Amino acid sequence: MAKKVLIDTDPGIDDTMAILTAFNSPELEIVGLTTVFGNSVIENCTANALRLVELARRPDVPVASGAGRPMVVDAELIAAPVHGEDGMGNTHLPAPQGQPVGMSAAEFIVKTVLENPGEITLAPLGPLTNIALALMLEPKIAGLVKEVVLMGGAATVPGNISPVAEANIFHDAHAAERVFGADWPVVMVGLDVTTRVMMTPAFFDSIFKADTPYTRLLQKMLPVYQGFHHDFYGMNGSVHTHDPSTITYLLRPDFFQTEEWPVHVETSGRCAGFTIADRARQWGDRRPARVCVGVDAVAELGLLHERLTRY
Amino acid sequence: MRKFWIDTDTASDDAVAILMALRWPDVDVVGISTVSGNVPVEMCAVNARYTVELCGKDTPVYLGAAKPLLREASYAYFFHGPDGMGGMNYPAPRRPLAEGHAVQALIDAVRAHPGEITLVTLGPLTNVALALALAPDLAQKIPVCYVMGGAAATLGNVTPAAEFNIWVDPEAAKMVFHSGLRLVMVGWELCRGEANLSEADMAEVRGFGTVLADFSLDCNRQAIETNRTWLKDPALPLPDPVTMAVALDPSVSVRQSSHYVDVEILSEVTRGMTVVDERGVLNRAANVEVCWEIDIPKWKETLYRTLR
Numbered sequence: 001m002a003k004k005v006l007i008d009t010d011p012g013i014d015d016t017m018a019i020l021t022a023f024n025s026p027e028l029e030i031v032g033l034t035t036v037f038g039n040s041v042i043e044n045c046t047a048n049a050l051r052l053v054e055l056a057r058r059p060d061v062p063v064a065s066g067a068g069r070p071m072v073v074d075a076e077l078i079a080a081p082v083h084g085e086d087g088m089g090n091t092h093l094p095a096p097q098g099q100p101v102g103m104s105a106a107e108f109i110v111k112t113v114l115e116n117p118g119e120i121t122l123a124p125l126g127p128l129t130n131i132a133l134a135l136m137l138e139p140k141i142a143g144l145v146k147e148v149v150l151m152g153g154a155a156t157v158p159g160n161i162s163p164v165a166e167a168n169i170f171h172d173a174h175a176a177e178r179v180f181g182a183d184w185p186v187v188m189v190g191l192d193v194t195t196r197v198m199m200t201p202a203f204f205d206s207i208f209k210a211d212t213p214y215t216r217l218l219q220k221m222l223p224v225y226q227g228f229h230h231d232f233y234g235m236n237g238s239v240h241t242h243d244p245s246t247i248t249y250l251l252r253p254d255f256f257q258t259e260e261w262p263v264h265v266e267t268s269g270r271c272a273g274f275t276i277a278d279r280a281r282q283w284g285d286r287r288p289a290r291v292c293v294g295v296d297a298v299a300e301l302g303l304l305h306e307r308l309t310r311y
Numbered sequence: 312m313r314k315f316w317i318d319t320d321t322a323s324d325d326a327v328a329i330l331m332a333l334r335w336p337d338v339d340v341v342g343i344s345t346v347s348g349n350v351p352v353e354m355c356a357v358n359a360r361y362t363v364e365l366c367g368k369d370t371p372v373y374l375g376a377a378k379p380l381l382r383e384a385s386y387a388y389f390f391h392g393p394d395g396m397g398g399m400n401y402p403a404p405r406r407p408l409a410e411g412h413a414v415q416a417l418i419d420a421v422r423a424h425p426g427e428i429t430l431v432t433l434g435p436l437t438n439v440a441l442a443l444a445l446a447p448d449l450a451q452k453i454p455v456c457y458v459m460g461g462a463a464a465t466l467g468n469v470t471p472a473a474e475f476n477i478w479v480d481p482e483a484a485k486m487v488f489h490s491g492l493r494l495v496m497v498g499w500e501l502c503r504g505e506a507n508l509s510e511a512d513m514a515e516v517r518g519f520g521t522v523l524a525d526f527s528l529d530c531n532r533q534a535i536e537t538n539r540t541w542l543k544d545p546a547l548p549l550p551d552p553v554t555m556a557v558a559l560d561p562s563v564s565v566r567q568s569s570h571y572v573d574v575e576i577l578s579e580v581t582r583g584m585t586v587v588d589e590r591g592v593l594n595r596a597a598n599v600e601v602c603w604e605i606d607i608p609k610w611k612e613t614l615y616r617t618l619r
Contacts, residue, residue: 071380133441133444133445137415137441
């Protein structure tokens with residue numbers, strides 16, 4: 001039976017790759033997309049999510065629009081230089097046909113989890129605002145979600161948006177602290193693994209040969225993302241594999257090495273967004289997250305190549 | 312009729328504030344949402360329903376947030392008694408809770424009556440923060456929100472710096488204060504001293520000989536004791552009823568001005584402090600109308616009107 005997955009996302013170039021990979025994976029049943037600010041403003045993220053379900057010929061998949069800002073503080077950092085003005089690498093696609101459903105992302109999450117007790121895997125690919133709001137709205141969901149597999153954090157490596165913080169966690173550190181502090185199974189797919197999987201120009205060239213509507217979109221979107229990775233890290237056309245690694249974990253957890261560490265999130269000061277792994281359990285009995293610390297990059301890239309070239 | 316929505320952590324003084332609104336001639340209370348605060352949210356909902364029934368009303372009472380956004384729950388049994396009602400152990404209410412989550416009910420009510428529902432908050436701002444996060448349009452659709460909370464440029468109660476409602480969930484308060492919602496802040500200091508119901512005032516209320524007059528004093532018996540021993544105040548403090556009096560009759564507030572107000576969330580020492588930029592030194596846009604002074608005889612008469 002296919003795994004029921006609810007993707008919370010701020011598309012987003014790597015979100016796009018992740019979502020297309022998920023739609024191309026029969027092992028997964030995508031029960032909905034919920035959107036959040038992050039890689040772009042919420043209006044763009046929601047429009048992009050609607051475009052993606054339409055591109056994937058799955059307009060039946062509901063899209064629920066969510067938080068446009070962090071819970072407590074006003075982070076005005078939107079990652080425009082990374083993902084383009086429209087969040088899709090300045091492709092400026094036509095407006096989507098569909099509309100988001102008439103409830104907020106957090107309500108949609110609560111409703112979906114309550115209707116499918118024990119079956120829903122949450123896959124957050126952006127700031128964790130909607131997930132935290134859903135937990136606050138209905139604390140019972142903590143016991144009813146199968147797993148939370150999130151892209152975010154950095155336990156053993158430096159951050160990206162700051163020397164210590166990964167961008168998704170940084171954009172709503174309070175929400176992240178709530179999510180890591182809840183009594184539910186969290187898998188952290190963070191920079192510890194996502195920066196070790198490089199999608200190279202050769203990898204993309206090979207994918208583009210498939211020449212499907214998906215690969216043609218990726219081809220148009222990528223230059224902005226590659227440009228950022230080059231300007232910031234000097235990567236000569238390669239990019240890190242952030243959000244797609246989360247989908248890889250859903251498909252093949254055996255590709256990853258993990259550790260059971262309680263994770264705490266710093267919510268203020270210049271270390272805001274720092275995900276601290278409490279390896280020696282010195283900060284009390286918080287339920288450990290499963291933190292990905294190693295990955296078989298070759299195997300992951302092979303899987304992504306296969307899924308991204310399907311149509 | 313003016314429409315009101317009351318968000319409350321119903322213990323003794325909340326109960327008095329609720330009955331004031333239910334008894335006020337030109338006000339229709341369309342819903343009551345409960346929130347963790349003075350006592351656990353389930354107990355708040357029992358107390359709110361009991362109060363509604365005592366007034367002969369059928370106002371829906373919804374169950375809301377069971378704990379603050381990020382902090383552990385903190386209660387004030389020491390002030391309100393083990394049942395939140397002075398240990399009076401009133402009988403269980405007969406009517407059930409209204410169906411649905413308080414936050415959703417508040418959102419639905421405001422969207423069904425945009426621009427019409429005055430919000431009065433008597434507890435921590437958890438529900439309101441959640442509602443605004445889920446539905447930011449509420450900030451423009453609620454004409455005004457009267458907040459019992461904070462301490463404007465003065466001392467706190469639960470700590471030297473902070474008032475209980477804001478201290479319990481400072482992150483929620485910060486979210487609400489910066490949401491764009493029009494706020495009138497009625498700090499706890501406005502129920503102190505002369506604004507307490509004195510011995511003579513309480514004797515007068517007792518003399519009304521009504522069920523509601525007796526109820527208002529009886530359920531607050533623990534509050535009177537604790538107020539004297541703990542805060543060295545003369546008699547019965549009623550912060551929630553003072554706020555409700557301002558909401559029912561804004562002329563009860565006689566000195567009010569708009570300022571930039573922020574809430575401290577980082578410090579342990581000053582957690583939940585409401586910092587009012589009274590002199591405008593930060594040069595930021597005002598976000599809160601601060602009530603500095605009330606007409607004390609008028610406040611008491613507003614209360615008495617509903618108890619006679």
